[in-house]
Amino acid sequence: MALPPDATVADAGEFGLIEAFTALFEQGEHVLIGPGDDAAVLRIRNGHVVVSTDLMVEGRHFRRDWASAEDVGHRAAAQNISDINAMGGSAHSLTIGLAAPADLPAAWALDFARGFAAECASVGASVVGGDLTRADEIMVAVTVIGSCTQAPVVRSDAVAGDVLALTGRQGWAAGGLAVLGRGFRSPRVLVEAYRRPQPPYAAGRIAAEAGATAMIDVSDGLLAEAGHLADASGVAIDVRRSAFDLAEPLVAVGSALGADPLQFILGGGDDHALLATFPDAAAVPDGWLVVGAVSEGSGVTVDGGEYDGPTGWTHF
């Protein structure tokens, strides 16, 4: 599609945009019919089909002045692929719905689709379908489909005596978001962590094979997610402050903003780290950090007591 640089999505038109989007979406071998028909058709081998869906709304989940369109595309794909990861599965197919104002630059929509496609391609997944429509604000709706070759790991099977472990960067995206919220652009490594999370995509399946008893991805805050595990499993979880490495950029941001850097780790989401329970420390795979313990009871504590900092994010 040859469009002037200031063309809007309305100028490009629905079918022009669909054509341009589709050209960006390479189809994997499992895709029998990709975008362009009433539905996509996938060849799936035996095993479980794993499905998740997420919405992102401009101003609430992203800001165009804080992240590029490509960044937003990467994040939209990453947070969905991560949900399949947290079941011990592998994502293979995604659909993308984009609602946008008529005056949205077509270049923004195309860059968004480019980032989305690149994140999917990084795990070998295909963008198999989508929908475009006009709205007053930008909304992105993603559904991801994956497969699970072993039993999926749910939130509800942690038991007293398990250890709690974490893998992936944690707190970096929250640090980056705090920096952006104060009008700064550095430390750049944290801002980049917010803009393009790097979830530990391979770790979910490995944890499942290693015998993880429960697992969740950290999108709403570490303590909030630990709370979801505790509630679903009917157990208590204690998190140890001393378990965490305070990476240098987090320390720097903490002192610049006058905040305890640990609050980014305990309260932050958006990195899409994985939090899981294992029967004992010996079962915890390489690359995971033991950060707490599961016992009888209910609720989440930090070093045995209540935590009074921010613990996460709610949507209404």
Next chain:
Amino acid sequence: MALPPDATVADAGEFGLIEAFTALFEQGEHVLIGPGDDAAVLRIRNGHVVVSTDLMVEGRHFRRDWASAEDVGHRAAAQNISDINAMGGSAHSLTIGLAAPADLPAAWALDFARGFAAECASVGASVVGGDLTRADEIMVAVTVIGSCTQAPVVRSDAVAGDVLALTGRQGWAAGGLAVLGRGFRSPRVLVEAYRRPQPPYAAGRIAAEAGATAMIDVSDGLLAEAGHLADASGVAIDVRRSAFDLAEPLVAVGSALGADPLQFILGGGDDHALLATFPDAAAVPDGWLVVGAVSEGSGVTVDGGEYDGPTGWTHF
């Protein structure tokens, strides 16, 4: 959830709403893990997995003064299930994303979910997951997953010599929409057809088994969809005016609004009728109406000539 009748979604809270929604969503036997974990997990027998996704935005795809929340829920599910129907498949699992203003009545959200669940249940499909978030306007994002036990029927395999056939009510929803647009509420049967389409859900699989060469569901207008078939297949399609039954309510609306009632049939969508091509009239299953013919060439004609009425709907 016991809420006062004037409670908003913000009053209900994210987790309260999720709990209330989930209670409405009965899970079929194929659902190993339903809503509430990072992802849903489905047991799927061998065969193709069929996927489609759609967005609906308030003011553009529905109006709260023209349809009840339950109606909007029914329609949101119906238009997605219909896409699986149009491939010759059967829908088994849907996800539902709802973005809504904080002051949306919680009762609206729950009635919407109730209608959505009822439409899914009518075909034996389960609502396996979803997402809720705040936005300035109501946006609904649905993804449907189905299975196809025979080869899926695509848009691109019609050939010259095929007949074009239609099944399901066609034009009734467009008639109802025209009535509502003029501020009327009758004929009630048309208004109801718009509010709660009754797509011919069983017909897609039967058409596939009968040897349909190409198929599409009529959501954007009959001639527009015939155009999609013609373009994708590289053929010409001629539609015959005399083929259509002019149902009495359509005639009544036509004379009340001073419009040709055939324009609702040729230009209308939203009933989610099915349009398909078959090798000959003998192959057309019971309940289908032969409405045209496929020949070499390109484009869509009506009675051999150009049609100058409205042909459909575009999204930007």
